[in-house]
Amino acid sequence: MDGYIGIFLIVIAIAVFAVGGMLLLLRPRRRQAPPVVPPQAPEVTDQRPGGTAVVEEDAATTTIPPPVRPAEPVAPPAPVIEIPPPSAGRMVRLRARLARSQTSLGRGLLDLLSRDRLDDDAWDDIEDALITADVGVTPTQMMTEELRTRVKVLGSRDRAEVRGLLREQLLAQINPDLDRTLHTSPHGDRPAVVLVVGVNGTGKTTTTGKLARALIGDGRKVLLGAADTFRAAAADQLQTWGERVGAEVVRKDEGADPASVAFDAVSKGITDKVDTVIVDTAGRLHTKTGLMDELGKVKRVIEKKATVDEVLLVLDATTGQNGMRQAQVFAEAVNVTGIVLTKLDGTAKGGIVISVQRELGVPVKLVGLGEGPDDLAPFDPEVFVDAILGD
Template sequence: MEWLYLVIGIAVLAVVALAGLVTSRTRRTPRRPVEPTEPTSTTPTTTRPAEREALPPTLESDLPLLDAPLLDEPVVVEPEPVPVRDKPESTRSRLARLRERLAGSQGGFGRGLLALLSRDRLDEDTWESIEDLLLTADIGVAPTQQVVDNLRTRLRVDGAEAGDPRSVLRDELITLVDPTMDRRLQVTGDDGKPGVVLVVGVNGAGKTTTVGKIARILVAEDHTVTLGAADTFRAAAVEQLATWGERVGVEVVRGAEGTDPASVAFEAVKQGVEQGVDTVIVDTAGRLQNKQGLMDELGKVKRVIEKQARVTEVLLVLDATTGQNGLIQARVFREAVDVTGIVLTKLDGSAKGGIVVAVQRELGVPVKLVGLGEGPDDLAPFDAAAFVDALLG
């Protein structure tokens, strides 16, 4: 039995020795490196954990973005919206519409005169009533006396007709309004330079709005225009004028609030000359706290402008509803600058048509434009015959 135990022991030792030899060889044999797989164009590139560990701490918040695929997508830039511009109304259609409005608001005056003149007998009481009616229309004392005297001469007092009362009255009123005055706007300059229209008037008369409306008239007539916002004491006036300019596509030169008005006017005209526009329209301040200060300021603005181009028009804007009180304003501005034309605004409602005659007589300059509403195109050139026809309904 001893030999059997010996054989088993030898066998066990042999097995252990063989196992040890195999293990030793395995440890000494190097592992074949795994060949990296080439990424294809469709495989997104990502950051491996080892690379993450090498990133600075400040980029920890960006790690999710590193895992996202980098797509070469084009950046879409939305185009800026094109401003919608108005198409101003033509002068002819303005005149037709304004005649209708004027006839509706002022027709009672003309009908009252016609009713008095159509009586069977024109006695002294009738003539006094005619005179009173003319005076209440703000025509003025001297013009009223002129009309009454002429009507007495042309229409016999005993009632016999020397002509149609309506035609006689129409002729006298047209003569009173004076159709011989030159009412054309001088909006172009000399030697290729733009014409400069200086717009003056008290605040509240509709001056800034009138500047915008004049620009619309000129644009409708295919003129090129630049606006100068020289009423720098009112921020609202500057913003208002900028809105008017944007609506019809004309450039507005402006300065900071409180800027010297003359410097803004100078820059507007300079820019108009450089760009070769037809007309530069300059809005001005309208404060009346100190008459001498107003005269000095407006005089300075005009002198500065004329260093570059001639001022072709000085338009005085008057609120027609102020009646005879507007004549006081007219006198002040006439002393400050050489007014060449009148713009009567708000010639509807409570306004009295006779103010046209009164202001022309006071200043010796024509009414060139009239406004009868708040619409952007409610401003039109003044026509004496059309005005009188509207008064007479």
């Protein structure tokens, strides 16, 4: 009996192992992950100008932009250097502009002198016309007396004869024999020095820039000194003029000693072998004695290095007799050698040319006849008188 039990247990054990083996065989297997394939770079099929590549990818065209390059710094553009026209004949070219403002004076005088009968009232009207034009009282009386004498001698007269008489008298008062040469030529190894003076508002700094432009147009090498240190705008304005025509500007900070700026400008002019140094001074009120003394100091300091060849006094022609008072005060502070009359095209009071020369004994050398850069012209008495009288 015990033997049958043992056999039964053995059979049971074999059956259990058999069933377990079948279960292991029937269990589903796990899938293995597919191998990872690294992505391939797209094939370049075309290379276009500018570095842009065109590639084929899965039958679709893809454009790859070129790499962005860092922006390079852009230098500011250099100022354009202008080539000014020469100053010769400039007043002739500007004659029409002068005539527009002065012809009323000439025509009025011609009409008065062409009357059939010249009584005392007519001569009073002639005197009034001349005085209104700022000819001045003394020159007016001299002209009127001379005209009276000449008219009596002529007796009957036509308009052409009257025009000839008036032209002769105007020229005599303006004095065409005065030396109007602008002394801007260097002396050996030293440049000519031009000092520009005048009160505020006369166009002094603009005149300095225009004069530099005219000299460069005549073939001169010019250096500018910005000695108006009371206004930063004056130095900036002069710098702009210099850059336009290629003239270097010596300047210092606002409030610096004007005499120091003038001295440095002349020193640099000598070193750089320029032809002309033009020094722009502050627009000083003629009532300020201290400032006028300072102007004298500027001139004395310059003379330690070079000769001051010209002291040009800039006057506004529209100010009339007030300009005369300014001229007298400046003449006492520095030795004025020439007058620059600005805005002469904007006034009918061209007679100030006569009065200012008579009072100072100094010739008008330059006139401003407009706002343009080339509207500064050497003064020509005959062109001026002809413009007044018309053709």
